[in-house]
Amino acid sequence: MTSPPSPALLQALADLLGPKGFTTDAEIMAPWLTDWRGKYHGAAPAMLSPSTTEEVSAIVRLCAGERVALVPQGGNSGMVGGATPDASGSQLLLSLRRMNRVRSIDRDARIAVAEAGVILENFHNTALAEGLRFPLTLGGKGSATIGGLVSTNAGGTQVLRHGTMRTLVAGVEAVLPDGSIFDGLAPLKKDNRGYDLRHLLCGAEGTLGVVTAASLRLVPANAARQTAWVGLASPDDALVLLRRLDAALGGALEGFEIIPHSCVAAVLRHIPQTRHPLAEPQAWYALVELAGDDRDELGALIEAELSAALDSGLVRDVALAQSERESEDFWRIRDAISEAERAEGPALQHDVSVPVELMPRFIAESPARLAGVFPGIRALSFGHLGDGNIHHHVQPPADTDGAAWLAAHGAAASRLVYAHVIELGGSISAEHGIGQMKRDILAELDSPARLAALRAIKAGLDPLGLFNPGKLID
Ligand SMILES: Cc1cc2nc3c(=O)[nH]c(=O)nc-3n(C[C@H](O)[C@H](O)[C@H](O)COP(=O)(O)OP(=O)(O)OC[C@H]3O[C@@H](n4cnc5c(N)ncnc54)[C@H](O)[C@@H]3O)c2cc1C
Numbered sequence: 080m081t082s083p084p085s086p087a088l089l090q091a092l093a094d095l096l097g098p099k100g101f102t103t104d105a106e107i108m109a110p111w112l113t114d115w116r117g118k119y120h121g122a123a124p125a126m127l128s129p130s131t132t133e134e135v136s137a138i139v140r141l142c143a144g145e146r147v148a149l150v151p152q153g154g155n156s157g158m159v160g161g162a163t164p165d166a167s168g169s170q171l172l173l174s175l176r177r178m179n180r181v182r183s184i185d186r187d188a189r190i191a192v193a194e195a196g197v198i199l200e201n202f203h204n205t206a207l208a209e210g211l212r213f214p215l216t217l218g219g220k221g222s223a224t225i226g227g228l229v230s231t232n233a234g235g236t237q238v239l240r241h242g243t244m245r246t247l248v249a250g251v252e253a254v255l256p257d258g259s260i261f262d263g264l265a266p267l268k269k270d271n272r273g274y275d276l277r278h279l280l281c282g283a284e285g286t287l288g289v290v291t292a293a294s295l296r297l298v299p300a301n302a303a304r305q306t307a308w309v310g311l312a313s314p315d316d317a318l319v320l321l322r323r324l325d326a327a328l329g330g331a332l333e334g335f336e337i338i339p340h341s342c343v344a345a346v347l348r349h350i351p352q353t354r355h356p357l358a359e360p361q362a363w364y365a366l367v368e369l370a371g372d373d374r375d376e377l378g379a380l381i382e383a384e385l386s387a388a389l390d391s392g393l394v395r396d397v398a399l400a401q402s403e404r405e406s407e408d409f410w411r412i413r414d415a416i417s418e419a420e421r422a423e424g425p426a427l428q429h430d431v432s433v434p435v436e437l438m439p440r441f442i443a444e445s446p447a448r449l450a451g452v453f454p455g456i457r458a459l460s461f462g463h464l465g466d467g468n469i470h471h472h473v474q475p476p477a478d479t480d481g482a483a484w485l486a487a488h489g490a491a492a493s494r495l496v497y498a499h500v501i502e503l504g505g506s507i508s509a510e511h512g513i514g515q516m517k518r519d520i521l522a523e524l525d526s527p528a529r530l531a532a533l534r535a536i537k538a539g540l541d542p543l544g545l546f547n548p549g550k551l552i553d
Pocket residue numbers: 115150151152153154155156157158160161162175195216217218219220222223224225226227228229230231232233234235236284285286288289290291414417418510511514547550
């Protein structure tokens with residue numbers, strides 16, 4: 080059982096952190112008490128913003144003394160309400176945003192040590208200045224932080240080639256629930272001392288430790304990339320194309336996203352300065368990216384493959400980016416889908432995965448299953464086909480009050496989607512995590528053996544339940 084902080088504890092925290100690191104100002108805290116999607120609203124007696132690992136450790140020790148809960152937060156761009164405190168007003172918000180130094184970059188070893196609050200986009204730029212690249216990117220890169228990315232084991236659009244955050248994290252520094260500092264930053268390729276704390280902390284959503292820094296693997300900066308926007312008739316055709324490109328281009332294939340026309344139409348409606356890459360709309364699109372040393376060489380490679388696919392009728396139309404600017408424009412459409420969907424009105428968002436070869440089946444079957452139970456419901460899928468990971472959004476029937484419909488039927492509609500995913504051997508959370516949004520459905524649908532293991536790990540490391548209570552597991 081956790082408690083609200085006493086006035087004495089708040090004073091001790093204020094003394095420890097100084098005016099830059101401690102606030103109770105409601106206006107300053109307001110943006111950080113609602114999640115990015117605006118679904119969850121919390122309250123907190125104070126926001127703590129430490130600037131060093133030692134300060135985080137001191138905060139945790141002080142709070143443990145009074146059994147006060149802490150909610151770690153980075154850029155607050157998470158999609159499952161994981162960084163939002165509950166509404167009780169007793170949990171302290173622990174913002175890592177002031178810990179925003181890149182401590183080191185070893186160019187030869189291609190390893191950087193970045194603090195938890197470093198924003199992904201800034202980290203990309205820092206690596207690029209050294210001739211290196213951090214090969215993980217996502218639509219929220221302007222706010223998402225290294226600590227949040229580690230703690231959600233974030234994915235994004237380059238997982239096909241480079242893996243998720245777990246693959247890219249070579250070491251972690253974190254403060255554990257008893258206040259001790261776990262220094263696991265050494266980027267060891269081999270380390271068989273039993274359970275891997277680094278892997279446990281990746282994806283732990285702030286429930287096992289406060290990540291204060293990470294050692295991250297970098298790759299050489301690409302001299303070039305080539306991006307193609309491909310029109311297709313169906314996800315089945317997209318999968319055939321993906322397999323062909325993968326076989327023909329191997330390591331050069333870095334991204335393969337699929338997008339239905341309805342998503343592109345929403346982006347064109349709501350996001351300024353976007354334009355359709357093709358002359359005629361198609362039912363589906365694939366956004367394909369190759370990365371390598373020579374732009375012309377990459378262009379020749381992809382042109383040859385896509386021309387053959389056009390000739391065989393697999394592909395309906397193709398636009399090849401003619402410049403870096405045009406590549407950016409293509410990606411802007413993909414990255415703006417979440418924002419455009421949000422502007423379209425309330426919807427249920429599902430971030431799910433199934434084995435790659437079953438993805439077209441899921442995309443085809445799910446809307447029909449949902450409409451069978453909820454006539455008029457609309458479902459659309461977009462995302463990372465190559466990873467078997469689709470963002471599956473369900474919109475209420477057009478002629479209803481969307482918010483009221485979701486309040487009445489949303490949970491049942493989501494349960495249908497998740498049951499379908501599990502039937503196909505998939506996961507109810509591919510990359511966004513569990514947070515508070517999926518906690519109950521995880522407890523309901525996950526295997527008893529897995530749930531018992533998760534609960535045992537949580538109880539073992541955080542016996543007082545002080546780190547991010549109410550998230551991930553109960
Ligand atoms: C437009 C848009 C597109 C996105 N696309 C993708 C995508 O393609 N793939 C993807 O994986 N995600 C995506 N996301 C989700 C989001 O960007 C990621 O989940 C990101 O990792 C969150 O980082 P953050 O710093 O904002 O974390 P927050 O939202 O602040 O926190 C997320 C979780 O991590 C915990 N946490 C944060 N910092 C720490 C820390 N230092 N120590 C311990 N726990 C911590 C929080 O308690 C919370 O549980 C997208 C978001 C947006 C807005």
